[in-house]
Amino acid sequence: MAHKDHADVYRVVHDLFSKIPFNQLLGLEIEDMSDEHARLRFAMRDDLVGNYTRNILHGGVISATLDVTSGLMAFVGVAKRIRSGSLAEKMERFSRLGTIDMRVDYLRPGAGEYFVASARVIRSGNRIAVIYAELHNDSDELVASSTCTYLVG
């Protein structure tokens, strides 16, 4: 949260994020957030396992986490663009934010005690934002990567 003057925007985003029940269900916590990057973290839990024998993350947890992290990044990107607007304008703009599509590449088995999902902006236009995200395990191995596109205007 390097940008002190934007602290209020981040606080609002942080609050909204932690109130979303599905984020709680997955145990996702925001570790870091700026205008260009976002990083989430979650701990391995028994109910996030997809393959018992190998004790690795369920594919659905991986796709969901990358989806959430990228969505947060797109949300911050929109927040950044409308900093000067009124609250009503901001809310109207947020309500128009929508995910268009997502591609996930599953690169390595999701083994680890905790995982870090990070997202960055590839392209931020007036109407479309493209967000790239990665999931690493506690040994900093790249487990999966994704590209998501969002309608932002």
Next chain:
Amino acid sequence: MAHKDHADVYRVVHDLFSKIPFNQLLGLEIEDMSDEHARLRFAMRDDLVGNYTRNILHGGVISATLDVTSGLMAFVGVAKRIRSGSLAEKMERFSRLGTIDMRVDYLRPGAGEYFVASARVIRSGNRIAVIYAELHNDSDELVASSTCTYLVG
């Protein structure tokens, strides 16, 4: 479960599926399953909501559900191919099943009291399987579609 002679394969798949905690977390239940199709169902719940104002499914729930449904279909596809093999051969083959990648298209807001995810085989080769899946709401509107590729051999 039209194929009576394969009932044992389906029963095993069904058992394995319902034991995976993440599937329980999402509330997914198998509604129908054959060698070419699979259909899951789940009810809307407060903790699956992504947008309160509009009361619609979280994007991560959509991607996770399509991932699970397609994975089940790929799993059945592998099971079908190795029907004649020993249990050890089957288990060895299953352990090599892996998701390569997934694309999800988010087409309409996920509003509804329940949702149905269905998958079908686009291409089933010796090494690669391609599975197409759709998520419909209780009004039979197409909420999202996906294409997943799996390494099966």
Next chain:
Amino acid sequence: MAHKDHADVYRVVHDLFSKIPFNQLLGLEIEDMSDEHARLRFAMRDDLVGNYTRNILHGGVISATLDVTSGLMAFVGVAKRIRSGSLAEKMERFSRLGTIDMRVDYLRPGAGEYFVASARVIRSGNRIAVIYAELHNDSDELVASSTCTYLVG
């Protein structure tokens, strides 16, 4: 070209299409076109081969052809929506049409004397259109499929 009253729109699209040099380079010809479907055809040629030993289509030809067919379908979709507008309005709207992204699945080797690419509308919204396309060979085998998203408004 079933819709007689839209014949002028199709004629304009047809003319524009055949004037694009890259379409000529690939030898693409429009076989059929309606508000919901588009079908192109092209003949195998030596300079479209990617693998001599097996005499199959170059992957780049496959992706390019699916891209062109889907783009034509999106173009027709926009044309349909703005039928009542003036020429200036139409041109302004066309100029805003843009491809957001594409996914191609390569399913079978592209062997054949000619190929048919067909596209249909999955979702046509005010701002986003999603187009599904397939490439078949002269034995009606599915060589590849794709999903493309377009910004239309």
Next chain:
Amino acid sequence: MAHKDHADVYRVVHDLFSKIPFNQLLGLEIEDMSDEHARLRFAMRDDLVGNYTRNILHGGVISATLDVTSGLMAFVGVAKRIRSGSLAEKMERFSRLGTIDMRVDYLRPGAGEYFVASARVIRSGNRIAVIYAELHNDSDELVASSTCTYLVG
């Protein structure tokens, strides 16, 4: 071509590449190639234009170029793994190389006098390789990016 000891492999790849007619049709030339990176270059030409008014690259040229560049990178990756094998083994291995799928993100209009496509290896496994590629114009603007998966074993 930094690796002097692999010069023969690169020379073979280079020869094979330049003999593929579709690569000549697009005017693609290899600028640089190593075990982890590949870079192609091509000049704008009238018959590669998709939009006259704006004089920008045809989308199909973009997808085809990214497809070719990523395929070259996958090819080199396979070559690297089988350096010690006999020619027959190498040829057998190459013949099993196949594109599974591709995602392209179209980020900015393809305007420029020449373009550079570069690819790098994201994941190189025994059976699957994942290649990331980008297309930049002569002002070093990112025009498009892609992720391709290949079956390599």
